[in-house]
Structures are given as structure tokens and as C-alpha cells.
Amino acid sequence: MKALVLAGGTGTRLRPFSHTMPKQLIPLANKPVLVHILEDIRAQGITEVGIVVGGYADDIAAKLGDGSELGLRITYLRQDAPRGLAHCVVIAREFLGDADFVMYLGDNMLPQGIAGIVADFRTGGADAQLAVQPVEDPRAFGVAELDGRRRVTRVVEKPAHPVGNLALIGVYVFSARIHEAVAAIVPSARGELEITDAVQWLVAGGHDVRGSHYTGYWRDMGTVDDMLECNRELLRTLTPCVAGKADEASELVGPVEIGVDTRVVNSRITGPVSIGRGTVIEDSVVGPDTAIGDDCVLSGAGVSYSIVLDAATISGVEGLHGSVIGRAAHVASADGGGRRHRLTVGDHASVHMLTT
Numbered sequence: 001m002k003a004l005v006l007a008g009g010t011g012t013r014l015r016p017f018s019h020t021m022p023k024q025l026i027p028l029a030n031k032p033v034l035v036h037i038l039e040d041i042r043a044q045g046i047t048e049v050g051i052v053v054g055g056y057a058d059d060i061a062a063k064l065g066d067g068s069e070l071g072l073r074i075t076y077l078r079q080d081a082p083r084g085l086a087h088c089v090v091i092a093r094e095f096l097g098d099a100d101f102v103m104y105l106g107d108n109m110l111p112q113g114i115a116g117i118v119a120d121f122r123t124g125g126a127d128a129q130l131a132v133q134p135v136e137d138p139r140a141f142g143v144a145e146l147d148g149r150r151r152v153t154r155v156v157e158k159p160a161h162p163v164g165n166l167a168l169i170g171v172y173v174f175s176a177r178i179h180e181a182v183a184a185i186v187p188s189a190r191g192e193l194e195i196t197d198a199v200q201w202l203v204a205g206g207h208d209v210r211g212s213h214y215t216g217y218w219r220d221m222g223t224v225d226d227m228l229e230c231n232r233e234l235l236r237t238l239t240p241c242v243a244g245k246a247d248e249a250s251e252l253v254g255p256v257e258i259g260v261d262t263r264v265v266n267s268r269i270t271g272p273v274s275i276g277r278g279t280v281i282e283d284s285v286v287g288p289d290t291a292i293g294d295d296c297v298l299s300g301a302g303v304s305y306s307i308v309l310d311a312a313t314i315s316g317v318e319g320l321h322g323s324v325i326g327r328a329a330h331v332a333s334a335d336g337g338g339r340r341h342r343l344t345v346g347d348h349a350s351v352h353m354l355t356t
Helices: 033-043 057-064 085-091 115-124 177-184 195-204 224-235
Strands: 002-007 048-053 073-078 101-105 128-134 142-146 152-157 166-174 209-213 251-253 256-258 263-265 268-270 273-275 280-282 290-292 297-299 302-304 313-315 330-333 350-353
Touching: 002 033, 002 085, 033 048, 033 057, 033 101, 048 057, 057 073, 073 085, 085 101, 085 177, 085 195, 115 128, 115 166, 115 209, 128 142, 128 152, 128 195, 152 195, 152 209, 166 195, 177 195, 195 209, 224 290, 251 256, 268 273, 290 302
Parallel strands: 002 048, 002 101, 048 073, 128 209, 251 268, 256 273, 263 280, 273 290, 280 297, 297 313, 313 330, 330 350
Antiparallel strands: 101 166, 128 166, 142 152, 142 166
């Protein structure tokens, strides 16, 4: 079995961060989204991975390389423009050959993993296995209708009047039969080859398509709020590890991860918190559900339920909550005020907080 990971999206809803980095490389719990996904794929015994890339191809390749550090062999597949999920299968045809494969959307997070979905496919003998989960408003998703034996009877993309509430959540397992399906469909009204149309072609042709109910946490990484919520979910499974140093005046409470060459001085850190390498935290308070990247500096700062990316500086600003601070950004207080703040600050930005 192989895997096909789709990482060509532009992430317009995650601006300003997606102006300077692909959303698939945004770190959650100090690990890029794509790395979380690839580790999940490797856990299923899959080592051959094709990654569909777009405008940020060089950034993704620079981060992941040939995949050997993750125990994988990665092939990069360039998509010149967003042409639909089924088009990704078309351009991956040579890589995939006639192998069964997992197709995994590169901006979806399923922290509990896809083992159950892959196992259902391997034991059930279907031509397609679709991961589904109930949602409150199925009109925003592809929706699968299942019979009592979990066989898919119909798939509809963003139905105006949905019959059920089982959304497709971005993980599919296909046999080679899917290539026949994608070759048979035509672009939709928005000019894309829709994977739902290909799946529906299989259903209409009497082929075996089944659904797998995913009961774990699932998040489509579309917005800053999604980032923060998923970061919190991932931190709940954090294994405490202090590779850096915390002085005697500092207090670590709960699960805390501190990277190599990081120093914590006269500060209180309440986990779950993940802190990267080479960071300095001094005279600061770091609250739960926070990830702080490599080479950051926090001085006289207070931050909780937030993500601070690499090389950012926060000085004299307390009460940061629900914030995302970009790479090499500088957030400082103009007067040492102590109000509560929520910030979304892009890479290399400089913000000076003034309390009046």
C-alpha cells in the first residue's frame, strides 16, 4: 500500500501566515502539520508516499527532504494549479501504479490516527473506504449516505438539502479501481475534478464503497481558531521532557516539554506546554495549551492558549491568550500595561502594546 498526501492548497483563510509559509508546515505542538500526518501514515506500515505540492513545493521539500528521517520514501508531484482532489490522483498515476493507497488531505488533523480506517479497508475488500464523521452542518462538506451495512449508497458534494450528516473528513483508501473512475468524470461547475464525483461513479457502477466512522478528534486546519484548538488537543498527549534547564526560582507544573539549550529563569510554566530548542524564558508566566518554538525570547511576558513560532520575541506584554505570533515577530509593551490581549501577528512583524 502507498499513500498520497495532498499539500498544494494555498490556505487563504490562514493569512497572514500562509503568505510566507505553506499551511501544511505550520507547527502544532511544535511539529509541522505534515509531519504529524506522515508519522500517522508510517504507523500503518506505509513507507512509499507521494506528496502533491503547488506553489510552496520548495519549502515543503526543504523541510521533509526525501523522507528518510521519518522512515519514508517521498516522491514530490507538482500540481500547476488547484484542479480538484481527483486531479491529484490523475497526476499521481505513474507513482501509484496499481497499488492500493491512502489519500490524506494535508491540512486535516486526526490525532487518534487512521489505523481503524486502513484496517477496515484491508479486511473488507472494498474498492473505496471513506472516513466519515457526523457534523452539525453537512452543507459545507462532501456527504456520504450509508446503508445498514456501512455501504455507501450516495455521495454528494456540499448538498443544499442533505439527507444525512456524515461528512467526508479528508481520508480515503482506494484500490486501483479509482483510476478508472477519475478517468470517467468531467470537471464540475467550479472547473475541478471532484473526488466525490469519482466515488459516486464507483457507487453508480455497483462497485463496493464503504464508510468508516471515525470517532476521534478531527479538525480541518482552515482558520487560526482551528490551529489553536488542534494545538490544544495535541498537547493533551504531551510526554513531559526537560532537556533544557530551569533554575531554582522557576516552577514547572504539569506536563512540560523543554527543548535542548532552552533556559527558563524565574518563571512559572503550567502545562501542557511545549517549548522548542534554544529559547529563553525569563520573568514570565506561560499558561496551559501553549507551544513556543525554537530560538524565541520571552521576557516579562504572560502567554496562554497560544502558539509562538520560531525566533519570536515577546517583551513586557502580559495577558496574551488565544494568540498566534509569527516567526521572528517582535511584540513589546510601550508602558508595561497588564491588560489581556489576543493577537494574530505574522512573520517578522513588530507590535508595541500601549495601554491607555
